[in-house]
C-alpha cells in the first residue's frame with residue numbers, strides 16, 4: 001500500500017507565502033469571495049475526499065480494470081459511488097462559471113484539486129478531467145444555445161465530455177483526420193468516422209457523454225486548416241434539455257493497456273451521428289486548442305501528483321526498512337541494521353523527487369494563477385502578459401513535469417527495492433500509470449517542438465520575455481544578498497546558459513529547421529530546470545526571511561532542498577547546453593539504412 005497525505009502545508013506555503021495569493025488573486029474582481037478562509041476550507045475538504053474516497057479505490061481499480069460487454073463499459077467496483085459523491089460535493093464545477101452552475105472559484109484551486117486527484121486515483125480523475133477541459137472549450141467557443149443545453153449538465157457532472165482527435169492513421173499529425181461532417185441544415189451535421197484511444201469514450205458514471213469531435217466538412221482545405229469541431233452527444237438532447245434517443249455513435253472495444261487500467265480507452269464509431277458545429281467552419285483546431293491546452297496543463301499535474309505519492313511512500317518505507325549500516329558509523333546500534341534512509345544513494349533518490357515535486361508545484365501554481373490574472377485582471381495589458389506566460393509554460397509543464405514524474409515514480413520504486421516491483425507495494429502501479437502522461441495530449445517530443453517552433457519565435461520572442469524579464473529582475477535585485485548567494489548565483493549561471501542556448505537555437509534553426517528539431521527536447525528540459533531554479537531561489541528568499549518564525553524546521557527543510565536542487569540537479573543544464581549546441585549533424589548524418 002502506498003502512503004499519502006495531501007501536502008497541504010506545502011500547497012499553503014506556495015499559495016500564501018511564495019505567490020501571495022491574497023493580493024494576486026483574491027483581490028481580482030470576481031474573486032472577492034475566494035478568501036483565504038474559503039480556500040483553506042476547499043483544500044481541507046479536497047484532501048479529505050481524495051485521501052478517504054479515491055485512494056482506497058486506486059489499487060483495486062487497477063486490479064479490476066474496466067470491462068467491456070455489448071458496447072457498454074463498466075468501471076471498477078466503487079467508482080460509480082465515488083463519482084456520485086464527487087459531483088454531489090460540487091468538485092466538477094469548482095472553477096466553472098457560476099452562470100452555468102459552477103462555483104466560480106479561481107483556476108489555481110482547480111490545479112490544486114487536480115494534483116490531489118492524480119495523486120490518489122489517476123484513472124478516476126480522467127473521467128471528470130476531460131469534462132473540465134470540454135466545458136472550458138464550450139464556454140469560449142460554443143453558441144448560446146449550445147452553452148445553455150450542454151454546459152450546466154457538464155458542469156454539475158451528470159454528463160461528461162470527451163476529446164475525439166485520434167484516428168488509426170492520425171495521432172500527432174492531426175492534418176490526417178478523415179472523419180467527415182456532412183451538413184444537414186442549420187448547425188446540424190452528420191458525422192462519420194472512427195476515433196481511437198478515446199479516454200472516457202464510454203463508461204457508466206454519467207447519464208450522457210458529450211463527445212467533442214474533430215471532423216472535416218465537404219470541400220474543406222486539406223491538413224489542420226480544414227478541421228472543424230463538433231459536439232456529438234451519446235444521447236441526443238431535446239430542446240428542453242431532456243435526453244432523447246441514442247445517437248449513431250457506438251463503442252466497439254476498449255484497450256488493454258500498461259497503466260490507468262480503470263480509465264476506459266475506447267474505439268468510437270460515428271455512423272452518421274448527429275453533431276453540432278462549434279464556432280465557425282474550419283476553425284476546429286483553434287477551438288480544440290482551448291480544450292487541449294487546459295488538458296495539457298492538467299496532464300502536467302498528473303506527473304506531479306504521481307511523483308508526490310511515490311515520494312511520500314518512499315520516505316515512509318526508507319524510515320522503516322532496516323538494511324546495512326551508515327557509512328559514517330551505525331546510527332541505530334540497538335537495531336539489527338540502520339534504516340535505509342541513512343544511505344546517501346537512497347537520500348539522493350528521495351531528495352531528487354522532493355526537489356522536483358516542490359519546485360514543479362510552485363511553477364504550476366504560478367502558471368495557474370497567471371490563468372486567473374489573464375481572465376480577471378482589469379488592466380488588459382496585464383491580462384495579455386499573463387496569457388503569454390501561460391502559453392509559454394504550457395508545453396514545459398506538460399512535458400517536463402510528466403518526464404520527471406515518470407523518473408520520480410521510478411526512483412520511489414527503487415527505494416523499495418524488490419518490494420517495489422511487487423504489486424502489493426502499489427509502487428509499480430504508480431510507474432505504469434505515470435508512463436502515459438508522456439504520450440497522450442501530444443507526446444512530449446511534440447511539446448518540445450511547440451516550445452521551440454511556435455512559442456519562442458512568436459512576435460520576436462514576446463512570450464519568452466514574460467519569463468526572462470522576471471528572472472533577470474530577481475537576479476538583479478538579489479545578487480548582492482549574501483544569504484541568498486548559494487541560490488541566486490547558480491540560478492544566474494544557468495539562466496545565462498539558457499539565454500545563450502535560446503540565441504543559438506533561434507539562429508541555427510533559421511539556417512536549418514532540423515536544428516530546432518534536434519535541440520527541442522534538450523532545450524525544453526533545460527528551460528524547465530531553470531524555471532524550477534527560479535522557483536527554488538524565490539522559495540529560498542521567503543524561507544530565509546522566516547527562519548526565526550514558528551515552523552522553523554519547515555523553512556530549514558525548504559532551504560536544504562533548495563540547496564540540493566542548486567548543487568545536484570541544476571548542473572544538468574551544463575550537459576544539456578553542450579548537447580544542444582553540438583547541433584543536428586550527429587543525429588541527421590546517420591543514414592536510415594544504418595539503423
Ligand SMILES: Cc1cc2nc3c(=O)[nH]c(=O)nc-3n(C[C@H](O)[C@H](O)[C@H](O)COP(=O)(O)OP(=O)(O)OC[C@H]3O[C@@H](n4cnc5c(N)ncnc54)[C@H](O)[C@@H]3O)c2cc1C
Pocket residue numbers: 163164165166170171172173196197198199200257265436439440441442443444445446449
Ligand atoms: C491511454 C491513452 C489515452 C488516450 N486518450 C486520448 C483521447 O482522449 N483523445 C484523443 O484524441 N486521443 C487520445 N489518445 C491518443 C494520444 O493522444 C496519441 O497516442 C498521441 O497523441 C500520439 O499519437 P500516436 O500514438 O499516433 O503516435 P505517433 O503520432 O504515430 O507518434 C509516434 C512517435 O513519433 C513521434 N513523432 C510523430 N510526429 C513527429 C514529428 N512531427 N516530429 C517529431 N516526432 C514526431 C512521436 O513523438 C512519437 O514518439 C490516447 C492514447 C492513449 C494510449
